[in-house]
Amino acid sequence: xxxxxxxxxxxxxxxxxxxxxxxxxxxxxxxxxxxxxxxxxxxxxxxxxxxxxxxxxxxxxxxxxxxxxxxxxxxxxxxxxxxxxxxxxxxxxxxxxxxxxxxxxxxxxxxxxxxxxxxxxxxxxxxxxxxxxxxxxxxxxxxxxxxxxxxxxxxxxxxxxxxxxxxxxxxxxxxxxxxxxxxxxxxxxxxxxxxxxxxxxxxxxxxxxxxxxxxxxxxxxxxxxxxxxxxxxxxxxxxxxxxxxxxxxxxxx
Ligand code: UDP
Numbered sequence: 001x002x003x004x005x006x007x008x009x010x011x012x013x014x015x016x017x018x019x020x021x022x023x024x025x026x027x028x029x030x031x032x033x034x035x036x037x038x039x040x041x042x043x044x045x046x047x048x049x050x051x052x053x054x055x056x057x058x059x060x061x062x063x064x065x066x067x068x069x070x071x072x073x074x075x076x077x078x079x080x081x082x083x084x085x086x087x088x089x090x091x092x093x094x095x096x097x098x099x100x101x102x103x104x105x106x107x108x109x110x111x112x113x114x115x116x117x118x119x120x121x122x123x124x125x126x127x128x129x130x131x132x133x134x135x136x137x138x139x140x141x142x143x144x145x146x147x148x149x150x151x152x153x154x155x156x157x158x159x160x161x162x163x164x165x166x167x168x169x170x171x172x173x174x175x176x177x178x179x180x181x182x183x184x185x186x187x188x189x190x191x192x193x194x195x196x197x198x199x200x201x202x203x204x205x206x207x208x209x210x211x212x213x214x215x216x217x218x219x220x221x222x223x224x225x226x227x228x229x230x231x232x233x234x235x236x237x238x239x240x241x242x243x244x245x246x247x248x249x250x251x252x253x
Contacts, residue, residue: 011037012050012200024083025074026196028054034219036128043218047077049229050198052238055079057162057197064161066154067192069181084181084194087143090121090129091151093159094175098203098216101175110210118155123179150191151180158193166204169235171213174203199232 004016004025011033016025028047033040051073058070071080094117097107101117120137121129137143143151155178166173179195195201199214206213212220213228233239 012047013196018080018083022083023071024081026051026079026081028077028079028196032200032215032218032225034215036125039219041218043225043229045226046200046229049233050196050200051077051079053198053229053233053236054196056236056238057165058193060165061158061161061193061197064157066157066161067183067190069183069192069194081194082183082192084183084192086123086179086181086194087147087151087191088123089132089137089142089151089180090123091155091178091180092119092121092175093117093155093178094119095159095163096172096174096203098174116156116159118152147191154178154180154191154193158197162197162202167207169237170207171232171235172205172207172210174205176202199229204232 006014006016007024008015012029012031014027014029016027018024028051030042030044030046031040032043032046055070055073058068062068062070069081069084071082073079094101094113097105097111097113098109101107101113101119102109102111120132120134122132122136122142123129134145134148137148138145158178159173159176162176163173176197178193178197178201180191181194183190183192202214203212203216204214205211212222213231217223217225217228230239
């Protein structure tokens, strides 16, 4: 087996050099962290499920014309993506109050927001990903005003589409985090959706019971963490490959 060059190890993924120039292999780990990595643990099978869930959502988004870095899934834990220059901003879209917005504004968890809200955080673990405004982003040169407009428009399209998709399988999309990258093609630069979309970076509640089916189960020690990730995959009609890869993805009604 040829050993690929490891480019970067993050909290939930390892990035390897891809087989062709301009490609990267994302390897999904079972490691979980919360509260800026102060809480650490393992969610058995999470990497396999997130690889599948992110493949599914990125593919669906690609089909409606949202440009993404996703190329194809390679195996249970790996997917091939385009190499992009990551914009160092975490883009959070919120529909319902939970997590940090509840704390910041004293809003009870579960309060619907008057409209979808987009927030930006500077991607910097040492600083604990501080919230930033467009002013900071443009003044420090992390992105141009045009980049921000593009990112906002894409984030809202993703929100509209995923809200409907999840509701269709009985899940409420409370909030989520996206990352974007710049893709350079000949003399053109395009902004594309990057990273992953999974229960690690979305809040998903059961539409009937409001049961949490995302990483909050790990953050808040609610138990049944693995089961929550499995439930999301099951509702989306995708389950990890069985031994020997016999099981084809099956749509659930
Ligand atoms: N989120 C994330 N990575 C981060 C911070 C937040 O994926 O570093 C996601 C989180 O899962 C949630 C949304 O972004 O779906 C909003 O998170 P929030 O600001 O409420 O922070 P948290 O409660 O996670 O500290």
